[in-house]
Amino acid sequence: MTRFFMAVGRHRRLIVALALAVAVVFVMAHFWVPTLAQRAFPTLAVLVLGTLALATVVLALPRPRAFEVRSQVPAFSTPSSPAAVFLMLAMLIMAMELTGTVIRDLDTTETFVDRLLPLGAVVLTVQLAVGVWRGQGIELRPDGLRDREWAGTLIVPWDALPVVPLPRPTDPRGTLPVGYARPELVRRHGLVTSRRRLYTDNIDQRFVARVIRYYTTHPEHRSAIGTRVEYDRLLSAISDPPSGPPDQDL
Incomplete structure (x- = not known):
């Protein structure tokens, strides 16, 4: 099961592309078969x-204590979350059903207000799909760290001296508080929720906090970030080897 979840996260863009293509075909088919959404409702309900259920299983699992080594960037990145992929698929299926119903009822007296729910479902689906496609989470680079959200990125140079607490091992929160010695160096690209919290839904908080604290206080090792040799050395230095699936050299 763990390998299945890893594959879902690794191939998230392919899954998004295929799912959107199927959704477009399904919606367009309603112009020829107006009752398609009604006929397919039981199947779509089971899929949702x-x-x-798969997203719930993923969220119940311990978060991995490992980065992906992306030598071509170079960077250490948090693994892609399969839970985000499953949530996007569930929302996409619901949006398909609701949009198909709207097409079926185009010739009725249904008001614009009645169509707000399908419109909201489509907007939320697009947001989730963009987030899955971009990938969300923390990325460490030789010049600093980046926190990727669905529509923007928080860019924190190492010179800003980010300060993060060391969370309790059982801390369930999905974000990590962060402060800066030089906040004027922190930048935003696009829409960012907060400059004071880092997204950690897809990685162990205590592990990522140790890594950030290490590179903040050991500038001599930053230039090697993104290499396999440096990643192995880092794990040895912080004495906190990964307990999750082995990282993937993308």
Whole structure:
């Protein structure tokens, strides 16, 4: 099961592309078969429940204590979250059903207000799909760290001297508080939720906090970030080897 979840996260863009293509075909088919959404409702309901169940299973698992080594960037990146992929698929299926119903009822007296729910579902689906496609989470580079959100990136140079607490091992929160000795160096690109919290839904908080604290106080090792040799040395230095799946050299 763990390998399945890893594959889902690794191939998230392919899954998004295929799912959107199927959704477009399904919606367009309603112009020829107006009752398609009604006929397919039981199957779509099972698919929604199935994807939500998979997302729940992923969220219940311990977060991995490992980075992906992306030598071509170079960077250490948090693994892609399969839970985000499953949530996007569930929302996409619901948006398909609701949009198909709107097409079926185009010739009725249905008001614009009645169509707000399908419109909201489509907007939320697009947001989730963009987030899955971009990838979300923390990325460490030789020049600093980046926190990727669905529509923007928080860029924190190492010279800003980010300060993060060391969370308790059982801390369930999905964000990590962060402060800066030089906040004027912190930049935003696009829409960013907060400059004071880092997204950690897809990695162990205590592990990533140790890594950030290490590179903040050991500038001599920053230039090697993104290499396999440096990653192995880092794990040895912080004495906190990864307990999650082995990282993937992308």
